[in-house]
Amino acid sequence: MMAQFRNLDEFFDPNLRLPIGGKTYVVPPPDAEVGLLVQRLMHAGIAAEAGHEVDQEGLSALAESVINNESKDTDLYQRLLGGVWDEMFADGLDWPVIQHVGETALIWVAAGADAAEKHWDAGSGEAAAPNRKTRRAAAAQARSTRSRGSRSGTTRTTGSA
Secondary structure, rough: OOOOOOOOOHHOOOOOEEOOOOOEEEEEEHHHHHHHHHHHHHHHHHHHOOOOOOOHHHHHHHHHHHHHHOOOOHHHHHHHOOOHHHHHOOOOOOOHHHHHHHHHHHHHHHHOOHHHHHHHHHHOOOOOOOOHHHHHHHHHHHHHHOOOOOOOOOOOOOOOO
């Protein structure tokens, strides 16, 4: 006898709901392209931080896709937040708040709701950075969802003197 699964819509909410002031902003799940991009960014960052060799060609290709973003005229936070990006600007939220929302959404996509909630509750600063356990969980998730034929798997870095 075949298993009978319940309709996912009956119990699963794919959105991220973030309360700010008296309003709850509802961040929709990203499309597959953005979701995979975030997974690859997180995986590459964790690998680089752990001292593992990073595929320079893949790093360059991924950085180019994030910087130039030929398919969409938006940055990564805008791609992650969708219409919520415009809604927050229209509501007059300050940049640090919008940045925290973007970071939380990035962590949500890369490491799940529990990690995103920890970041959200931490506020800002060093305490907001994912801990080693969270980073390892995100890396394991990224490895389990990464395409074997992927050319990218690394993150953009900025140089500093």
